[in-house]
Amino acid sequence: MHILIVSSLFIFFAYAVYALILEVSTSYKTFKKLNGLSDTQKRSYFIGDLYKFATKCNTIIPENSNILFLGNISNNQFSFDLLLNYYLYPRKLYWLNNVAPYPESPPELKELDQTFLNKRNIEWVIFRYPEEYGVNMLVKLESGNPVQSFNIDR
Amino acid sequence: MVSLFKYCYLIVAIFVCGDVVNSICFKDKSKSSLPLRFSIAYGLGTGTLGLLIFYLSYLGGTINFKNAFFLSLPFIAYFIYSTIKDSKDFQMSIVIIKSFKDTFRKGMLDYFFLVLIIVSISIIIFRALYLPKHMADDRAQWGIKAKILYHEGTIYADDFFDPSRVMYHARYPFLVPLLESFFYGALGEMNDSLVKIPFPLFFIALVLFFYASQRRFSNNRHALMFTSMMSVLPIFIRDIRGNPASGYADFPLTFYYTISAFSLLFWIEDHKREDLLMATICIIFSIFTKREGVLLWAIAIFGLLLYFLLKQNETLSKKVLLGGIFIVVPLIFLLPWFHFSSTVNRGPWEKDFQLSYLTYEYIHSHLYRVPVIMKAFLEMLFTPHYFNVIWILFFITIAFSFKDSFCFPQAFLLLLVILNIASLLFAIVVYPWFWWGNFLHDMPRLLMINVPLMIYALSFQFHRGKFLKPFV
Numbered sequence: 001m002h003i004l005i006v007s008s009l010f011i012f013f014a015y016a017v018y019a020l021i022l023e024v025s026t027s028y029k030t031f032k033k034l035n036g037l038s039d040t041q042k043r044s045y046f047i048g049d050l051y052k053f054a055t056k057c058n059t060i061i062p063e064n065s066n067i068l069f070l071g072n073i074s075n076n077q078f079s080f081d082l083l084l085n086y087y088l089y090p091r092k093l094y095w096l097n098n099v100a101p102y103p104e105s106p107p108e109l110k111e112l113d114q115t116f117l118n119k120r121n122i123e124w125v126i127f128r129y130p131e132e133y134g135v136n137m138l139v140k141l142e143s144g145n146p147v148q149s150f151n152i153d154r
Numbered sequence: 155m156v157s158l159f160k161y162c163y164l165i166v167a168i169f170v171c172g173d174v175v176n177s178i179c180f181k182d183k184s185k186s187s188l189p190l191r192f193s194i195a196y197g198l199g200t201g202t203l204g205l206l207i208f209y210l211s212y213l214g215g216t217i218n219f220k221n222a223f224f225l226s227l228p229f230i231a232y233f234i235y236s237t238i239k240d241s242k243d244f245q246m247s248i249v250i251i252k253s254f255k256d257t258f259r260k261g262m263l264d265y266f267f268l269v270l271i272i273v274s275i276s277i278i279i280f281r282a283l284y285l286p287k288h289m290a291d292d293r294a295q296w297g298i299k300a301k302i303l304y305h306e307g308t309i310y311a312d313d314f315f316d317p318s319r320v321m322y323h324a325r326y327p328f329l330v331p332l333l334e335s336f337f338y339g340a341l342g343e344m345n346d347s348l349v350k351i352p353f354p355l356f357f358i359a360l361v362l363f364f365y366a367s368q369r370r371f372s373n374n375r376h377a378l379m380f381t382s383m384m385s386v387l388p389i390f391i392r393d394i395r396g397n398p399a400s401g402y403a404d405f406p407l408t409f410y411y412t413i414s415a416f417s418l419l420f421w422i423e424d425h426k427r428e429d430l431l432m433a434t435i436c437i438i439f440s441i442f443t444k445r446e447g448v449l450l451w452a453i454a455i456f457g458l459l460l461y462f463l464l465k466q467n468e469t470l471s472k473k474v475l476l477g478g479i480f481i482v483v484p485l486i487f488l489l490p491w492f493h494f495s496s497t498v499n500r501g502p503w504e505k506d507f508q509l510s511y512l513t514y515e516y517i518h519s520h521l522y523r524v525p526v527i528m529k530a531f532l533e534m535l536f537t538p539h540y541f542n543v544i545w546i547l548f549f550i551t552i553a554f555s556f557k558d559s560f561c562f563p564q565a566f567l568l569l570l571v572i573l574n575i576a577s578l579l580f581a582i583v584v585y586p587w588f589w590w591g592n593f594l595h596d597m598p599r600l601l602m603i604n605v606p607l608m609i610y611a612l613s614f615q616f617h618r619g620k621f622l623k624p625f626v
Contacts, residue, residue: 004550005547005554005616008543008546008547009547011543012383012542012543012544012547013383015538015542015543016383016387016542017270019386019392019538020270020274020277020391023277023391023392023393026393027280027281031280031284034284034285039286039345039346039347042347043286043288043346046285046286046288069320079294079322081320082293082295082298082320082322083293085294085298086297086301087293089302089305090301090305092319093320094318094319095318095319095320096318098317098318116318120316
C-alpha cells in the first residue's frame with residue numbers, strides 16, 4: 001500500500017515539475033514576444049480578427065451610440081457578438097430579436113422593425129455575415145434609413 | 155501617479171477591511187497565524203466591500219472609487235486605532251513573521267515544495283497582470299458588467315434590464331464585476347490587464363489558507379507538500395478557461411467555498427461557533443460570486459442534515475444554531491441581491507434550468523447524452539492535463555482508508571465532492587440548449603471547486619495513516 005501511494009506521489013510530482021517547466025517556458029516565450037508592445041498591440045496579438053473588427057468599429061462609430069448587431073450563428077461562434085459588445089462599450093450593442101438573435105441571412109434594412117429602432121435610438125447597424133453573403137460592414141442610419149456604409153476587410 | 159496611488163490604496167483597503175471584520179467577528183482567532191490572517195483578511199475584505207457597495211447602489215448610491223474610499227475609511231480608522239491601542243499585536247506580528255521564517259529552515263524537501271508554490275504563483279501573477287483578458291467569459295460575462303458598473307455607476311443601468319441588449323447572463327451575481335469596477339475606478343480607465351489584480355491575490359490567499367488549515371493537524375513539511383500539490387495543478391497554472399489569472403469567477407468561488415466547507419468541517423469537529431459564522435459569511439460571498447453558489451449552499455446544508463441524522467446524539471440547540479445561522483443569515487444578507495436579480499432581464503439565455511426539467515419524460519428524452527458525458531468525464535479524470543493524477547490518488551486513498559473516509563467528520567468533504575460532481579453531470583444531461591456539448595470542455599473548470607477539498611482529504615488521510623512517515 002505504501003509503495004502504491006509513494007509511487008503515485010512520485011508520478012504526481014514528476015508530472016508537476018514537467019508541467020511547471022512547460023508553463024514557465026511558455027510564459028517566457030510570450031513575454032519575449034510581447035515585450036515592448038502597447039496594450040493595443042498585445043490585444044491584437046491575442047485576439048486577432050475580432051479585435052481588428054472592434055477597433056475599426058470604434059474608429060468609425062462615435063462613443064455612446066446604440067448599435068444593432070446582425071449576424072448568423074455560423075459566423076458568430078466563440079461568442080463574437082458578446083465579445084464585440086465588450087470591446088465596443090460604451091457603444092451599446094443590441095439584438096433585433098432576443099429569442100432568435102442570429103437571422104440566417106442578412107435582413108433588408110427597410111424590413112427592420114422601425115418601432116424597435118426608434119425606441120432604442122439605433123443609429124448604426126453592424127452586419128457580420130460569412131463571405132458568401134458579401135456583407136461585413138457598418139451602416140449608419142438616420143430616422144431608420146441608411147445614409148452611409150463602411151465595408152470592413154476580412 | 156495618482157492612479158497608481160489609488161490602485162495601491164484599494165488593495166490595502168481590501169486587506170484592512172477584511173482584517174477589521176475578522177477581528178470584530180472572530181476576535182483574535184486567526185491572529186496567531188500570519189498565512190491565515192492574510193487569507194481571511196483578503197476573503198472578508200473583498201466580500202465585505204463588494205456587498206457594501208452593492209447595498210449602497212441598491213439604495214440609490216453611486217458605484218465609484220470615491221464611495222469605495224469613504225466606505226473603507228471607518229475600517230482604516232478602526233485598524234489604525236486598534237493597532238495603536240494594542241501595540242502588543244504589532245510586536246506579536248513580528249514574532250509570528252520570525253517564527254514563520256524559521257519554519258522554512260528545515261531541509262531540501264521543504265525548499266522544493268516552496269519553490270513549486272512560488273513558481274506557480276509567479277506564473278499566475280505574470281499572466282494576470284501582463285496579458286490582456288483573452289479567454290471568453292472573462293470579457294463576455296464578467297468584464298462587460300464591470301465596464302457597465304464603472305461607466306454607469308449604478309446597478310440599475312438599462313443594460314441589465316433591456317432584454318434586447320446584447321448581454322450574457324445579466325442575472326449572474328455581481329461580486330466579481332463590482333471588484334473589477336473598483337479597480338477601473340482607481341485606475342480611471344478600463345485597463346483590462348491591471349484590473350485582474352484581485353485574481354492572483356485570490357490564488358495567494360487560497361494557498362495560504364490551505365497551508366494554515368493543514369497546520370491544525372500536521373507539521374510544516376506535510377502542510378507544504380500538500381499545499382504545493384494544490385498550487386501546481388495544471389487546472390491552475392495552464393492558460394485555460396477559469397484559471398486563477400483569467401478573470402473568471404470560478405476561482406474566487408473556489409476560494410470562498412473552500413473556506414466555507416473547511417469551516418463547516420472544523421465546526422463538526424470542534425463545535426466552535428466562530429467556525430459556523432465563518433462558514434456562513436463565506437457561503438454568502440460564494441452565492442454573491444457565482445450562481446452555482448446557491449447549489450453549493452444547498453449541498454452543504456444537505457451534508458449537515460445528513461450528519462445530524464446519523465449523529466442523533468447532537469443537541470437540539472446545535473441543530474437550531476445551524477438552522478438559524480447557516481440557513482437564515484445568508485437569506486437575510488442576500489435578500490437585496492435576490493430581489494434585484496429577480497427584476498433583471500430574464501432573456502432566453504437565462505432559462506438554463508427550470509423545475510419543469512425534473513419530469514420523467516424530459517429526463518428520459520435526454521438520456522442519450524449520458525455515454526458522451528461519462529466518456530468526457532472519465533477522460534478528464536484519468537488524463538493528467540487538468541488535474542495531474544489527483545483524482546487517481548483520491549480514489550486510491552479512499553479505497554485504502556475506506557472506513558475512515560465514510561465516517562463523519564471526514565465523510566463531510568467526500569459528500570460535498572460527490573454531490574457536486576453528481577449535480578454537475580445531471581445539469582449537463584438536462585441542459586436545454588443545443589450547445590450542451592460545450593460543457594464537456596468546461597467540466598474541468600466547473601469541477602475546480604472540489605480540488606482543495608479533495609487534497610485536504612488526502613492530506614488528512616495521509617497524516618492519519620502515517621503513509622509518508624519516512625519523508626515528512
